Structures are given as C-alpha cells and as structure tokens.
Amino acid sequence: MIGPRSQSPTFRYLGAGAVLSLISLTFLLFGRPSYLGSEWNSGPYLLKDSSSGSPVRSEKCAGAEPGAGPTNGGATENSTWEFNVHRDGNNHGLSESQCLSAFPKLFVELERTAEFWAANDGIAYKDVDDVARGGGVDGNGNGLVGAAIKDGELYILDYGPQPYTFTRGKATLHSLHRALSAYPDRHTLPDIEFVLTTDDFSTPTSTGNRQSPIWSYTKRPDAPDTGIWLMPDFGYWAWPEVAQVGEYKDVRRRISTIDEGLPFSAKKKQLLWRGSVAANPEIRNGLLEAARGKTWGSLKEVKWDDDQQANLMPIEDHCTYAFLAHTEGRSYSGRGKYLLNCRSVLISHKPHWLEAHHAALIPSGLDANYVQVERDWSDLERKVEFLLDNPAAAERIAENAARTFRDRYLTPAAESCYWRYLVNMYGGVSGFVPVLEGKGKGRGVKFESWVLGV
Template sequence: MAGLSGRSSRSVLFVLVTTILSLLLYTAFILRPSHIQLSPQISSDESSTPKITQLPGQSLNYAPPATASVAESIPNKSDTSNTTTQNLSTNTQGTTTASSLAAATTAAVGTGRPSHWQFNSTRDERAYGLTTEQCNAAFPDLYTEIDRAFEYRGDIGPIGPEDVNISWAKDGLVRALIMDQQLYILEETISGNDCYTSRAFAILHAIHRSIITSPSTQPLPDIEFSFSVTDIPDSSHLGHSVWALTRLADEQEKWLMSDFGYWSSPLDLEGSYEQIRKGMADIEYPFMQKKKQLVWRGEVEAHVHGNELMTMTRGKQWADVKDIGENATELNSEGEGEVVSIPEHCLYQFVLQAQGHGYSSQGKYLQNCNSVVIIPKSRWIKQQHSLLSSKNFVEVKEDFSDLEEKVLALLEDQEKAESIAQNGIETFRDRYLTPAAQTCYWRRLIQSWSEVSFEPELWEWRDIDGKRKIRGVPFETFYTDKDISEDHLFMAW
C-alpha cells in the first residue's frame, strides 16, 4: 500500500507540473510583443509582397493636406524615385477609377521603400482625378507657361479686379468665377458669333470637368478670371492679364490656357478630342509602311505664307498638298481640293502644321500621329511650346524655302525620320496631349492664378431693391439656356 500511495503521489505531481508549464507557455504566447508577427514564408519576388495602402510621399499616419501651393507643387526634377509602375483597374469606359488609383499607390511591406505610381498612357489617358502629386510626376514639363506667368506676376504685383474686366474688347471674351467648387459666368461677349460661342463653351466644359473631378482632399481655390477665345487675344496690345490660347514673346502678362479642341470642335471633320484620338489609333500603320509623302489640307488664304507653300510643293512627288478653301467638309469650287480627315493624316510619313495669322489649333491633332510633324518657325507661343525639340519635330523656315530640302533628307534617312516620329508620339500622344494631362494643366492654372490674385466675392447687393444676390449664373444653367437674359444674371436670393 505504501508503494502504491507513492506512485499516486508522483502521478499527481507530474500532472500538476505539466499543467503549470502549459499555462505558462500559453500565457507567453498570448502576451507576446505586438511587433512580432508569425507569418508564412514570403517569396523574394516583389510581386508577391504584401501591400498596404500609402500614397506617394506620405506616411502611414497620413492626413490629407490643404491645397498645395504652386511653390510646393513644382516637382523636383532631380527626384528619380518614381520608377515602379503599378497596374490600375479601369471601368468599362476605360476611365481610371478612384479605387484603382489607390491600389496603384501602395508601399511594399518589408522592403523599406515605397512603390510609387507612374503614369501609363494606355491605362491613365483619361484619369481625370489625379492628385497634384500624380500630375507633377506624370507631366513634369507641362507647366512651363504657367510658371512663367506666375513668376512675372510676382514681379509686377498681384492681379486686381481691374485685370479681369472685359469691357476693353467687343467680342470673344468671358469673365467667370470659381467659388466653393462651382463655376459661375459673370459676363460674356461671345453671343452672336458661332465660332466664339463654340470655343467658349468647350473651354468652360473643360474647366468645369477639372473642378468636379478634382480630388476631395485637394479642392480648387476660389478665383475670378477672364479668358479670350480669339486667335489674336489682344490685337491692340493693351496689356491685359487675360487667359489666352496664344501670345507673342513680349506679352508676358498673358496666361496660356488649354486649347478648346481638347474638349471638342464643331467641325464635321473633327468632333470630340477623344473621338479623334480613337480614330487615329485605329488607322495607324507602322512608320515604314506609310505613304512617303508630306500631307497638308487647309485654306491657303488663312495662312501667312500659304501661297509660298503651294508654289514650293506644286507638282512635287513627295508632296500631297491641296487648298480646300473655307469649307473643310467640301471640295473647293475648282475641284482641286481633296478632303483628308484628321485621322487620315496619320497615313502619311510627314504632316505639316502651317501657321495662321494668329492662333492655329491643328497641331495638337497632328502630334497624335506616328508621323514626322513639320512646323514652320512661328512668333506665336502656345501652351506646349516648350515641349518641342529637334528630337520630336522638324522646324522649317516661315516661307517654306527649306521645306523640300528637309523632307528629301528624311526620305533618304528613314531611320532618323522614324526616330523623330517615335519621339513625337512618346512626348505628345502618349503623355502631354492626353486628356488627363490637360485636366492637370487646368488645375495648375487655377491654383497658380489664385496665389497671385485678389480674393473674389460671391455676393453683391442689388441697388434697385437692396436685396443680396449671387453674382453671375452657374455654368450648368448658363449652358442649358444659351440665350439667357439679363434678368437671370441678376437673380435675387
């Protein structure tokens, strides 16, 4: 009995010790430090690395910043860290979604470095909701004209209410207001001119889109401004700080805006910009398979050296140049004109952008072709002027006296010609002329203008009855009722 009792005591002791050890191990496991993670082996392949959402340049404890200033938003060109491309999902229309943008700006756990978003034309050409940081990363050289105007205004003093007055010109001008993310029309001198009306509404639509697609964490500032849709914005050289389509070198006060054609053009041969881009992409051929000719269609009388162009190219095998008169949708009266649609220009190795007496809008279409773009030297400066280089276009003299020489040289050196065409589409079609780029441009223009301009007022008092009213008309109302009366502009609230 004594032996049995001893064995029972040892068994009880063994069970007790085992239980205590189990409890200690369990407690140690439950109360382990939170930074210790038990996880399965992760492949060294970066594509299988777990991701956590993090926008470029932000910490994990990120709080949305206020609207960036111009100085803060100018990209550092020495920063080459944005090298990793992330895929974005797109909706059925091909527009980048907000969720896909967030998915593309993630950081890899355990790598010690963020995975930065990088612009991809196929995926992002219609990504209207890019942040300021993404706009700067995608289009670092797009804002040269805005930065120039901003610096000039900083030197001479801020913009005042008198600078946005449009009484100095009889037509082609619009005065507008952005307040609390709403676009208002204050005054206009476009009524009665179909061309100016069409251009102005295209510009207003583009501005409106840039407002309503702006990220909620980066709302656009309140501003009052005026813009001109004429080919020559200030023919009397009065020095007004107006938004314009083009300027001369000495017109430092002008702020260049995006072209109306990036929204749409009413001509039967053109239509919406995105429609034209699709048509061009559909008709494109490899460069070496294109017609080995220079193509141009236009109205000779509308161009400064139109007659010289016809003389230089008449009867030349390398040229397919014809005058189609005023109406681009019909043959001219003599039957020598032959219509070539905008996309059909891409069937030729060489496309010519002839200069008008002021602004010429043809260039943005031709630069969407995988062709060599030839442009005569011009005194008129446009939004994308600084992007042109000898690597992506060919410049000829104003009177076209060296046109034949340069075309024949490139016909002989097809590899050089193909390289220029390729550089052109990489710079323009696939980046700086995308709809996404133009939306970024509008936002930067609005932001920069606000930082050197006066604070606008939304309300004013009506003298006739002492009631307070909102200035102008909301864009949606203005567009719906194109024949809006003066009474609507003075609606009492």
C-alpha cells in the first residue's frame, strides 16, 4: 500500500465559503476512515455536480470531451501557424489548438481510454483509492505515486518506495510539472487525483468488474488494460541508469549531430541490435537466431552484470547503421523512441504493448515509417534483403521516420502537449474532485517543496 495521502484546495470555481455551503446542501461526501479525522471538514474528495449529465469542467476546458481535443481560451489563434521543429520542437508551452494541429495522431489512445470510462460511469474516487491501496511492483505500493493537480499545480500525495525504479518516479513527475508550469493557462486545467506506476507495466488490483484508472508507461490494447491511461515514459526527462543515454534533449542533439553529417546512403548496411536477452528471452533470442550467420546482421547481447559491458554502444552510434532492430522487453522497450529519432529504418515485430506515440507508426505504403515483421522473425530475412536491394525505398522509410518522429511526435513539445491532454481527458471522465485543504496540515505537498524534501 502507499502511505497516507495529502492534497490542496477544492473546486477552482468556488470560494471557501461557497464550498462549505455546497457541501452541506448539494454534495455527497465520501471518504475512507483513514482520511476522516477531527482536523477535516470533509472527506478527501467531492462528487462533481451531475445535474448537467456530464462531469463539471471549466468553461475553457469544456471542449475536452472524449473524442475532442482540449481547447485553450488563452491560445494564440493563428490559422497560418504550422509546427516547425526548429522553432517549436522544444516549446513546452504550445497552446492546445497548436498541440492538436501539430500532433493529430498523438492523442488517439487517450481518447479511446476516455470513451471507455465515459461508457462505464466515469472514474470514481474508490477506483483511484483502490489502486493506491492495493498495487505496486510487489503488491505493497512500491513503485506507485499518488498525486493531484489543483489549479494547474502539481501536488504529491503519496510516494511509495522505489527500490527498483528510484529515478523513474522523479523523472516522470519533473516532466509532468514542466508541462504544467510551461502552460500559461494551466489554471484552466481540471482538478484531478490520480495514481501512476513506475514499473515496466501496470499490475493493478481491480474490484469486481471495475478496471483500473492507473497511469502507466505502457498498456495492452484490450482488456484488462482498456481503462489504463498511457503516459510518457521517464526517458523523456532522463535515463541515467543506462550508460551513455542521459537527458532526452541531449540525446536528440547527439543524434542530430550524427545524422546531419552522415547521409543515409553512407550508413552501414546492416541490421543493428544491442540489448539484454534476459528482458524477453523468447523474442530476443528469436531475433538473434533469425540473423545468425547473416552478413547483414550486427546483433550482440549486452550483459548488464558484466562490468566491462563489452557490447554496449552509445545510443547515438546506433544511428550510423541503416537498419535498427527493435524488440519489446518485459513489456515495452524504452529504446524505441531513441531509435525513431534516427534517420534509419526501424524494424520491429508486431507489438503487444502500446506507447503514447504508436498511433503515428505506419508499417506499409508510401508513407511507411518503419518495417513490421512477425513476432517470430520468420520474415525478417526477406524484408531486410528487400531493403538492401531497394535502397531508394529504404531511404524513403528512413526519411519518413525522421520527419514523423524526430521532427514531430517525439519532440519535447509533443511530450508536454500529451501530458496536458492526458490531464484534460482524465478530468473529463472523473466524477470527483480532490479536497486538499482542511483544518491543520491538509493533504498533499506542492511538487516544488516535495522534490526538495521539505
């Protein structure tokens, strides 16, 4: 279980006195005994007003219903604006209309998840509380983070022990905080309470037939994961545990330096892979076997318990190869976003695990931006040989990949747009708002203080 929680004020649209009168007249109060004490005027949340037939939202966020993009009352509306990676790629504060214009495929899974929850009576406080009390890497809350957003500010409620993911939680929260603080109209975002997991995938506990609204780096496309909310992974901030990866913007800079000085025609015409087989022996051993003895293969295992790590290669050096193999690990593999930043051809098996950017992947046709093979790699040799025999087609796929991902869907700007869309979609189907203030200490610590340990 995660430990006791904490948070901040109530409805953004109401003053404190109005909130108290509404509590006594129109709102049902719920709460677990552990949250109800003499220091509290109410429980840890308030039900939203359901008289309108839909969750209460700020009038500036009213457009953020399932299937529709969030709207930004303060956005600079300019019908001639087009996303330019050199000008806008690192802009974490794009307006909501700019986000929708620049990244139309980025939010597909969020809309699908919102539609699921809208059709299942929305997210209740009990759904979130059940996740907080019964999940985690080991079933004891390890790897879980409980948090809330109030008036566009991030509050930390619970931070379960992170014995295996000790940098992931902080990296993820830093990224979310950056997306919020860079946004001029953050006060228009809905007030929400949520739980995220820093594990490779979510292992939530569910009650009855209810699914889990946990935030996760990855999910499977169907039940039991339909209700899970995809979030950007920790690597968009930094990945210090893996040698020579580091901070995301710096990785992009190093990759860009390689690709600017190396035309596709000059890249090594081999399929490159470096990784740990142990993370997914069936898939990764299958790849090694499919390429064994092939002159077009450069595939080597990295053993993390080997102090020398002889086969380890800096991530940017992957971009010197024309063809890059990508495999899933325990679930998704965080390496994929780095490889898609290269102007190379990504070759990957059919996925079982989704990431936020996957809706932009195109496996065939003139707009193909990667090559998909069977999960047993049975067609790998045929497709690699086709690419070798058709260099123009291979280069077109590589250019499509760079234009789609490096220059658009995997930019820092896209990541922050995604975070805010997640907040809007989640808030649109959440049937309650968290209460953070009460007599005494209240619930939650603002991120700026929490991250300093004060």
